[in-house]
Amino acid sequence: MRFLLLFSRQGKLRLQKWFTSMSDREKKKIIRDMTTMVLARQARSCNFLQWKDLKIIYKRYASLYFCLAVESQENELLALEIIHRYVELLDKYFGNVCELDIIFNFEKAYFILDEFLMGGEIQETSKQIVNRSIEASDMLQEAVTAYLNIKFQKCT
Amino acid sequence: MSPSVPLQEMIRAIRSARTQCEERGVIQRECATIRAQFRQADNEGRSHNLAKLLYVHMLGYPAHFGQMECVRMIASPRYSEKRVGYLGAMMLLDEKQDASLLITNSIKNDLANSNQYVQSLALCTLACMGSAEMCRDLAPEINRLLRASNSYIKKKAALCAVHIVRKVQDLGELFAPSARCLLTEKNHGVLHGAVVLITELCECNPESLERFRKTVPDLVQIMKGLVISGYSPDHDVAGISDPFLQVRKCEIMKLILTKIDTNAFNLIYVFTIQVATNTDSTKTVGNAVLYETVLTVLDIKSESGLRVLAVNILGRFLLNNDRNIRYIAMISLQKIVGTDHNAVQRHRGTIVDCLKDQDASVKRRALELSLALVSASNIRSMMKELLSFLSSCPPELRSQTASGIFIAAERYAPSQRWHIDTILHVLTTAGGDVRDETVPNLIQLITNTSELHCYTVHKLYRALHNDISQQPLVQVACWCIGEYGDLLLRGECQEMEPVQVTEDDVLDVLEAVLQSHMSSPSTRGFALTATMKLSTRITENVDRIRSIVSIYGSCIDVELQQRAVEYNALFKKYDHMRYSTEWLGQRFLVFVCSTFSAGLSPPICGFPQVCDLLDLLGGSEPPLQSSPALGSTAPLPVGTAGTAGGDLLDLLGGLEPTAIMTVLLSVFSVAPTVSVYDKDGVTVTLSCEKQSDSGLSITLTASNSTDSDIRGFTLQAAVPKVCISASNKILAVHLKSSFSFQVNLKMRLRISYTSQGSAVQDTVQVDSFPGLGH
Numbered sequence: 001m002r003f004l005l006l007f008s009r010q011g012k013l014r015l016q017k018w019f020t021s022m023s024d025r026e027k028k029k030i031i032r033d034m035t036t037m038v039l040a041r042q043a044r045s046c047n048f049l050q051w052k053d054l055k056i057i058y059k060r061y062a063s064l065y066f067c068l069a070v071e072s073q074e075n076e077l078l079a080l081e082i083i084h085r086y087v088e089l090l091d092k093y094f095g096n097v098c099e100l101d102i103i104f105n106f107e108k109a110y111f112i113l114d115e116f117l118m119g120g121e122i123q124e125t126s127k128q129i130v131n132r133s134i135e136a137s138d139m140l141q142e143a144v145t146a147y148l149n150i151k152f153q154k155c156t
Numbered sequence: 157m158s159p160s161v162p163l164q165e166m167i168r169a170i171r172s173a174r175t176q177c178e179e180r181g182v183i184q185r186e187c188a189t190i191r192a193q194f195r196q197a198d199n200e201g202r203s204h205n206l207a208k209l210l211y212v213h214m215l216g217y218p219a220h221f222g223q224m225e226c227v228r229m230i231a232s233p234r235y236s237e238k239r240v241g242y243l244g245a246m247m248l249l250d251e252k253q254d255a256s257l258l259i260t261n262s263i264k265n266d267l268a269n270s271n272q273y274v275q276s277l278a279l280c281t282l283a284c285m286g287s288a289e290m291c292r293d294l295a296p297e298i299n300r301l302l303r304a305s306n307s308y309i310k311k312k313a314a315l316c317a318v319h320i321v322r323k324v325q326d327l328g329e330l331f332a333p334s335a336r337c338l339l340t341e342k343n344h345g346v347l348h349g350a351v352v353l354i355t356e357l358c359e360c361n362p363e364s365l366e367r368f369r370k371t372v373p374d375l376v377q378i379m380k381g382l383v384i385s386g387y388s389p390d391h392d393v394a395g396i397s398d399p400f401l402q403v404r405k406c407e408i409m410k411l412i413l414t415k416i417d418t419n420a421f422n423l424i425y426v427f428t429i430q431v432a433t434n435t436d437s438t439k440t441v442g443n444a445v446l447y448e449t450v451l452t453v454l455d456i457k458s459e460s461g462l463r464v465l466a467v468n469i470l471g472r473f474l475l476n477n478d479r480n481i482r483y484i485a486m487i488s489l490q491k492i493v494g495t496d497h498n499a500v501q502r503h504r505g506t507i508v509d510c511l512k513d514q515d516a517s518v519k520r521r522a523l524e525l526s527l528a529l530v531s532a533s534n535i536r537s538m539m540k541e542l543l544s545f546l547s548s549c550p551p552e553l554r555s556q557t558a559s560g561i562f563i564a565a566e567r568y569a570p571s572q573r574w575h576i577d578t579i580l581h582v583l584t585t586a587g588g589d590v591r592d593e594t595v596p597n598l599i600q601l602i603t604n605t606s607e608l609h610c611y612t613v614h615k616l617y618r619a620l621h622n623d624i625s626q627q628p629l630v631q632v633a634c635w636c637i638g639e640y641g642d643l644l645l646r647g648e649c650q651e652m653e654p655v656q657v658t659e660d661d662v663l664d665v666l667e668a669v670l671q672s673h674m675s676s677p678s679t680r681g682f683a684l685t686a687t688m689k690l691s692t693r694i695t696e697n698v699d700r701i702r703s704i705v706s707i708y709g710s711c712i713d714v715e716l717q718q719r720a721v722e723y724n725a726l727f728k729k730y731d732h733m734r735y736s737t738e739w740l741g742q743r744f745l746v747f748v749c750s751t752f753s754a755g756l757s758p759p760i761c762g763f764p765q766v767c768d769l770l771d772l773l774g775g776s777e778p779p780l781q782s783s784p785a786l787g788s789t790a791p792l793p794v795g796t797a798g799t800a801g802g803d804l805l806d807l808l809g810g811l812e813p814t815a816i817m818t819v820l821l822s823v824f825s826v827a828p829t830v831s832v833y834d835k836d837g838v839t840v841t842l843s844c845e846k847q848s849d850s851g852l853s854i855t856l857t858a859s860n861s862t863d864s865d866i867r868g869f870t871l872q873a874a875v876p877k878v879c880i881s882a883s884n885k886i887l888a889v890h891l892k893s894s895f896s897f898q899v900n901l902k903m904r905l906r907i908s909y910t911s912q913g914s915a916v917q918d919t920v921q922v923d924s925f926p927g928l929g930h
Contacts, residue, residue, distance in 0.1 A: 013214060021250045029218070045515040046479045054576045075451070076484055077444035078403050103162050103171075104377065106214065107207055107497050110243055119283035119319040123311060124345040126391050133308065137239070137273050144235045152200075 001056060001079075001120040002069040003030070004113070006102065009063050011035040015109055019120035034067050048076050059083050063099050065091050085127070086116055092131055111137065162204040169624070179591050183212055187219075187458065202229060203240040210247055223248050230262045235274065238266070242277045251287030256461060260290050267297045272309055275301070279312040289296065291320040295327050297891070307343040314338060314349030318356045319665045328361040336367070339374055344391055344401055347378065351404045358411050375554040379405040399441045406448040410455050428453060428462060441479055444578040447488075454492055455470075467492070467499040474506045479515050486521035493528045504529050508538070511545045516553075523553060527560040539578060546586050554589040558582050562594065565785040572605045576612055578733070580629075584619055585627025596629050599635055613640040617657065620665055625674045631682045636668060637662060638686030642693040659694045663687070665706060677713050684708060684716060688723045702727050782819055833920045837862035844925050854903070854925075862911060869909040876902060 006015035013031060022030075037049060038058045049056040051069070057079040058067040066083045070076070087097075089112050094101045103111050113132045117123055124130050158341050166186055173179035190205045206225055213219035226248060229241030239353060249256045259281075266278035298687035301313040317331045335357060338350035354371070380404070389561075391398035423754060428449055437443050446469055453466040461758060486507065495501045507529065509523035523545070530538045539561070561582055571577035579598055583590065602612050610897050616633040624630050639646060644657055669675055669683040684705065691701045705727070708720035829843040837860060844854045903925075908917040 013216075016214065019284070021252065023252070038474055042515075044479070046517040047481045048480065048483055048517060050517075075403055075444060075448050077402070077447050077480065078672055081399065081444055085614070104167055106211060107208045107240065107243055114280045116314060118280055120347060121315055122400050123315055125348055125398050126344060129308075129345065133273075133276075140271070140273055141236045141239060148234065153843060153847070 001074075001082075001117070002071065004117075005031060005034055005067040006063075006100060006135065007031075007035050007065050007067070009039070009065070011039060014064065014099065015113075017110075017117075018133075028154055034069075038065050038067055047080060053146060055079075057083065061087055064102070077105075082117075084124065089116055089127060089130055092127070093134060162201060163207045163211065165389045166208050169210075170215070181329065183215070183217055187212060187217075191221055194221070202232075202784060203237045205239045206244050210244055219248060225254065227255055227262070228268075230259050236708055238274065238277060238379075242281045245281055246284045248632075250285050253292075255285060256285065257289065258868075260293055262293060263290070264297060265487060267301065267543060271305065273306075275309055276312050279309070279316045283316040284325065286319060287588070288323050291323045291327065295320055295330055299334055302331065304338065307346050309337065310341070310347040311345040314346065314353045318349075318353050321353070321356050321360060324536070325360045328357050328364060331356055331365050332361075332367055336371060341372060344398055348401050348404055351375075351408050352866055353584075355404075355408050358408075367846050375405060375408060376901070379409075394805055396439075396441050396445060399445050402445050403448045406445075406452045411454040424539075428465070437472070440478070440480070443476075447473075447484060450488060454488065463496060464499065467660040471503050474503055474510075479513070479518055482510060482513075483515075483518050483521055486518070489526050493525065495902065497529075497531075500525075501531075501534075504534070504538075504799075506892055508541050511541065514549055516880040519549065520553060523549075523557060523560070527564065530568065532568045535576075540567070543578070543585070546582065551589075553621060554586045555591065558586050558590045558594075562590075562597075573608055573611070576602065576605065576608060576615075580615055580619065581627040582622065583626060585634065587629045589630050595631050598628075598632050602636060604633075610639045610643045610646075612636060613644045614655070616661070617644055617665070618655075620669070624665075624669050624672055625845060627674075627679050630669055630675065630679050634666065634679070634686040637666065638682075638689035641686075641690045645694065646686065659690075659697050662690065662694075663697055663700055665702070666690075670704070670708075674840075677715060680713070680716055682718060684719055684723070688719075688726075747816065790812065830925075832856075832905065832922045833918065835918065836911065836916070838909065838911070840905065840920075842903075842925070856905070858907075859920070868915075870907070872906040874904050 001019050003019060004015070004017040005013065007013050013035075015033065016027070017025065033051070034056070037051065037056070040048075041058075045055055046060055049058070054069045054074060055072060055074070055076055056067060056069050058065055059080060060066075066087070068079050068083055070079050089101070090097045090109065093108070093112055094105070112130070112134055115124065115133050124133075144156055169182050169186075170179055173182050186208060190209055193201070193205050198689075202225070206222060206229060207600045209219050209222040209225075213222075216686055220243060226241050228333070229237045230245060232238060239431075245259060245316035249259070263278045265284055269275055269278075279298075281291065282298075288296070298313050298316050301309055302317060305313070313660060314335075318336075321331065323327045331353065335350055335353045338346055338353070338519055341350065354904065391401070393592065396402070412797050437446055450469050453462050467489075470485045470488055473481045475731045476482060489503070489507070504526075507522055507525050511519055511526060513519055515524065525536065526542065530542075542564075542803050546554065546561065550558055565575055569578070577655045579594075583594075600607070605612075613636045616629075616636045619629060620633040620637070629680070641662060644662065645659060666683050670680055670687075687701055687704055691698055694701075702724075705720050705723045707714050709724055711717045711720060726923075751863065794799050804918075831839055832842045833840040838858065838859045839861065840856055842854060842856050844852055854873075856871060856873065859870065860921055903922040905920045905922065906917070907920065908915065909915070
């Protein structure tokens with residue numbers, strides 16, 4: 001996998017994950033190209049596109065477009081499954097996820113993505129394990145924050 | 157987890173901004189606050205600030221001042237700050253930045269942390285943006301983690317190792333033994349990671365292939381277990397147990413069989429059959445696994461039975477209702493159409509049906525595949541489909557379709573007439589999208605099929621009559637009408653119903669092309685040349701042609717103007733030659749001349765040189781000699797002095813003398829006499845005799861056989877000078893070319909006398925000279 005982009009129907013970027021190293025200018029150009037290409041597609045058309053030497057797989061969920069770029073020898077149907085699995089994970093975490101959840105809690109979306117994919121490959125194929133890891137990390141964060149709050153309250 | 161309130165407030169503020177300008181204002185204020193707070197040493201809300209900065213970065217605003225803050229936060233002992241710090245590192249830093257080296261130490265410390273979540277953060281960041289130096293530094297740590305930790309960390313470490321191997325291939329050796337051990341794990345995540353790692357190691361390092369040869373049976377075992385085993389809710393996707401892992405296994409199978417052990421066919425056979433029969437293909441995920449299997453089979457050197465199975469699966473995909481499935485089926489078939497042509501031909505009908513699909517991606521694939529499937533046996537039916545596709549296809553596919561049709565027609569055309577018909581059809585439907593070299597190719601083709609000239613010109617005329625907007629069509633049609641206009645006007649044609657076409661109709665059409673705003677300059681050039689050529693083939697409307705051509709003598713376009721002026725010169729000065737000189741009447745040379753006019757600029761060429769010579773003569777004007785002898789090499793320019801000369805000018809009319817070039821004349825014997833004028837008893841006879849190699853002496857004898865005297869007898873004779881031009885394009889240095897020409901010698905005689913009180917004046921033209929062979 002090369003990159004994963006999420007953008008709204010108006011072309012606003014909601015999430016970007018790059019699996020290869022690129023300059024800022026290139027990234028901006030790619031984002032522009034992707035949004036133009038994908039938003040121009042009609043309603044019931046094929047989910048696959050060809051762009052330069054990459055295959056672009058996109059899927060629309062409500063008002064968000066999920067756009068994944070894979071190399072030419074990878075399996076497109078599996079890429080569709082990957083997108084679907086990520087949406088399911090988000091849905092489980094946020095409970096009926098919608099675009100606003102991803103806007104206001106974008107760092108959580110990133111954390112979930114980092115538990116599911118790493119270095120351009122799938123990290124964990126089991127939904128339950130991913131969910132459990134996220135919950136555990138969150139609890140750890142809460143514990144640390146709570147501890148610090150108590151500590152400061154004691155000081156002041 | 158409680159959301160970060162300051163972050164959410166800022167997001168709300170940004171979203172409520174109504175204009176871009178307002179939004180920029182909000183963001184600038186926030187960035188200023190964040191920068192100020194970064195400068196403070198210790199701050200409670202550091203993670204919130206960094207999160208805000210990351211949001212601003214995602215909107216596209218610059219956020220590089222946050223890089224050092226990321227480094228500081230990664231080094232912080234608090235988990236919340238580490239988390240955001242690592243996220244910031246992944247978003248703001250990449251391996252090209254210098255600041256990324258600063259976090260190497262922090263990552264190293266975190267990899268050794270007791271808390272697995274801290275370790276996982278470090279591993280994730282390293283796998284995302286680790287540079288080559290960082291990888292080299294931290295590889296031993298990763299290796300340690302591969303062996304000695306829990307499965308959560310192992311799977312992450314495996315993928316991190318994959319990244320390291322991709323960056324620094326030499327380190328593959330380090331991970332090979334650990335990778336083998338991972339295969340014995342039960343955890344799917346670890347297995348998946350291990351399989352990816354082994355794939356990567358095999359791809360980059362051929363020596364390690366040997367090592368993994370022994371793992372092949374293990375892999376097959378695991379694969380079988382996945383396919384057959386019972387329900388595992390954790391990894392299940394719509395009834396398929398862990399499709400991600402299955403696909404991975406297929407990939408590694410492909411790798412092993414292509415590189416490691418090409419004879420392990422029994423393995424692949426067994427597992428492929430099992431996968432194919434046990435996988436439910438009604439859902440996308442099942443199709444994903446089947447697709448991967450098919451790709452594997454087609455990539456390796458499998459036996460024909462397996463290949464047939466694979467192609468059949470692809471055929472089933474083609475019939476699927478889901479567009480995605482059809483699309484990938486066509487992509488796969490495209491890959492094998494070269495090798496398994498017959499197998500793919502069986503599905504030709506379905507593929508051709510996909511041409512009519514609504515979706516642009518599917519259409520594109522279907523078009524490419526259809527063009528690849530065209531062969532001598534199915535050319536007629538395929539061409540019908542392709543032509544109907546051309547009329548309805550989206551504009552971006554038009555030129556590809558047109559070129560494909562041309563290539564296919566050229567290769568497999570069953571007959572000339574079919575070929576020309578097909579090309580004409582393409583030109584009428586998609587004329588604007590064909591490539592530029594089509595026009596000369598088509599002209600070449602038409603020239604070569606001489607028996608179809610009549611048919612072609614009739615068809616082209618009709619097409620032109622209907623529509624003059626498609627430039628390539630108009631160009632070819634104009635050229636044809638110019639060349640074969642006489643066939644068109646004759647009206648009879650064996651292959652089509654005859655239609656009476658008058659000269660006026662043809663000229664109307666050509667004029668319309670010339671005047672239309674849709675015609676490009678080169679099209680106008682074609683039309684002008686065609687009009688000119690028609691002047692030799694039609695009889696009645698020469699004046700109309702003349703007027704058309706002369707209009708363009710003052711055209712803005714330089715090319716057209718030059719042509720028009722040259723053609724005008726032809727009209728004025730060489731009118732007689734246009735009919736009688738054979739080389740103007742010949743079709744081939746006219747084509748050559750039109751090629752000249754079309755932009756090739758040879759140093760020596762036809763008509764322009766005429767103009768040059770005329771310019772040469774414009775200067776000196778010695779008087780015309782009263783008894784001109786043909787053969788003098790001195791130029792005889794237009795004479796204005798003397799009434800004799802003046803009369804001769806009038807006499808000559810369209811026969812202005814020009815410079816004579818060296819002319820090779822055939823050898824003449826002693827010439828017999830011929831009577832050139834015989835009226836009322838006055839006869840003039842002519843005899844010519846070759847005097848020297850380049851001289852001819854003509855003797856005119858006048859005799860009076862009437863009773864009365866004839867007074868005031870004057871005989872004036874004028875011969876035109878002939879200008880011959882070379883038809884070779886280039887006269888190379890030190891090379892001799894000999895030019896031989898046929899020249900029609902003419903002489904005009906004016907005889908005036910008074911006989912029996914009445915003045916008689918007659919003009920006679922002598923065309924044939926005795927003794928001169930033609």
